Amino acid sequence: MLKKLTAAVLLTLALPAAVSAAGPVPVKMKGGDFKNFNAYEVDGTFYTAPVVLTKGGKWKLSWEKDKLYVYLTPAAMKKEEKVEIPYKELEGNRYVDFSFFSRSAGLSYTYKPKKKELTVEKIKEKKEKDKKKEAAPRPLVLWDINYFFKNENSDFASLSGTHILAPTIGSYQDVEDNKYSWNFDYLKRARQAGMEVMPLIHNDFEVKRTSLFMHDTKRQENFISKIAALSEVYGLYGYNVDFENMDPKDRDLFTDFMKNLSQPLHGAGKKLTVDITVYNAGSPTWSLCYDREKLSEFCDYEIIMGYDETPRTSPYAGSVSSYSWLDRSIQKLTAMVPPEKLILGLPFYTRIYEGNPGHMKSKVLAMKDQEALMNKYRLKPIWQPDAKQYTLTWRQGGILHRTYLEEEKSLRAKLELEKNYNLAGLAFWRYGFEKPGIFGVLERKDDRQ
Structure with missing residues (x-):
């Protein structure tokens, strides 16, 4: 997940009495x-x-x-x-x-x-013994932080599986303060398109405030009760919990929180997913804060944030998500979590690093803007076999620039990891960054390299 959801727009509770329609x-x-x-x-x-x-x-x-x-x-x-x-x-x-x-x-x-x-x-209501348990279709999650998704503007539905939109509802603090983001018309459009809605809830990625919340069981109970009621009334698929940058000492408290959250959601037939980083022993607040093995007991799915291999603050250029890095990371994760409980999250963005190596700064480049960049500077991409990505290197105003592209070929290579490791499904960060028609390209099984 990107480190800050700065682009998120609080819509507040969009539930006004509508203007009378003509001709009921x-x-x-x-x-x-x-x-x-x-x-x-x-x-x-x-x-x-x-x-x-x-x-x-x-x-x-x-x-x-x-x-x-x-x-x-x-x-x-x-x-x-x-x-x-x-x-x-x-x-x-x-x-x-x-x-x-x-x-x-x-x-x-x-x-x-x-x-x-x-x-x-x-x-x-059917009795538990009368309920037929059928294999759930492959979950496909599309993060849509601003409730902007419109089915007619996307080919997301061309992928085979359960289509799940994950708009950002806000933080746990937003929910407590009744300042969360909501959009009833969006829920209606999603249902009419045959899609599920699984709002994302985050922690503002604040270590100290999150720790206070993790130590306050009464606040957690009130929060859980509130969002459980919201999910039942509005027929949500469930929730996606994106708590990052937490004190590793609170690891077990976070697991207990997820366990308690799972009970009302599962009791109402809802799903609970949690976003996890790849395992990195050198990153205590971003990686060691999760007990991935225990979380799999209470969460329906753990979504691998298969990006940020080279972070935003890196002084050196690198890939956001190279094939070799992701392959190694999934191997580690499947040793902790059953593969059928893992969803592979992939990026629709990359980063441009600029400056002298050792002192580089970066900015986000959405997939949809890559072709315009290449045309503007007449750049020729070079394939990197190990990363299974194209790179671009150029000078602009005398300053070195370098990026690893995310496009059809790189993503289709990474998609093979879903099949190779028998993972549950896929997720994509995020709607609005993708190139038009990308989902249809990813669905094609022919010609993969």
Whole structure:
């Protein structure tokens, strides 16, 4: 993960009462507890009176100063939580998005368009022994820090597997202060595109403040209860925990925190993933702060941050993610963590290092901007067999510049490591850095080198 999420924009809780839509179509509701309610269809979405959502037996609702809240006790938790949900004004009354929230509220429905009939019933929970356990499709995670992803602008869906968007919700402190980033329309678009949403939560990469949080079980309990409720109400896939730069003395406390977080999430059928660096004995706060073996007992997946081989502050130029480095790193990690619990995270960026060796400074170069750079300076890339990457070296204003490119050939080489080590899936840092059409190229199995 990049060391600071400086580009993240707090959207705050984007849940205003929407402007009335033109031409809502009345829909007749059917089913034992629903005959006396009315509904509307707007652009393929069904809206009902908020009270309908209480009929699933999972939620209570309350209005507070023109805001609508769901009250529920998350799985495996003791404390009742409240979560705000949006509403829409139709025909002078307030309605909720039944299409989106019905399943989370414990309801299912069928619709007969010719008769304009919406039949609703309470979902019958299956007993554990009756639940069929099927192999989960390969997880594919796309970090999208600013909630910008739009399916029509990306070929992410061309990869085969479960497509998971990971926007940044903020830090644990943001959640505690109710200042986290949120976007309901984004959740709707993702669902309509058949994609899951797994928000990323970070620790601001602050050692001392994170240590205080790790030693405060009451704060952790309140935080866990809060985000567990949010995941249940909004039907999230789960969460991606990106805690970095921690005191290695707090390693076991972090493991306990993840264990406690896993209980309500797994109790509600959600997933828990944690981002881990490659193993580096010389980096205590960035690498030795994780008990990777123990974390695998409570997390569904550990996502390998397969980049930052040469860090931003390095005085020498180097690769962000060379094949040989990543290969060696995965070998070490699979000795600690079952490979089926490891997701390989790959970069859509590189770094340009400039200056004299030993005194170089760097800046990020997104994959999408590499071709323009080569054209501007008429650069010819040179293939490095060991790194399985092209390099560029040039002088600009008399100053030496060097970079290791990330493009189709280098990424397809690294993708082979997923197969070679039987890893669970892939992740990509990050949306907005990629070259258009890259996912379709990566999906092709032919011609790999």
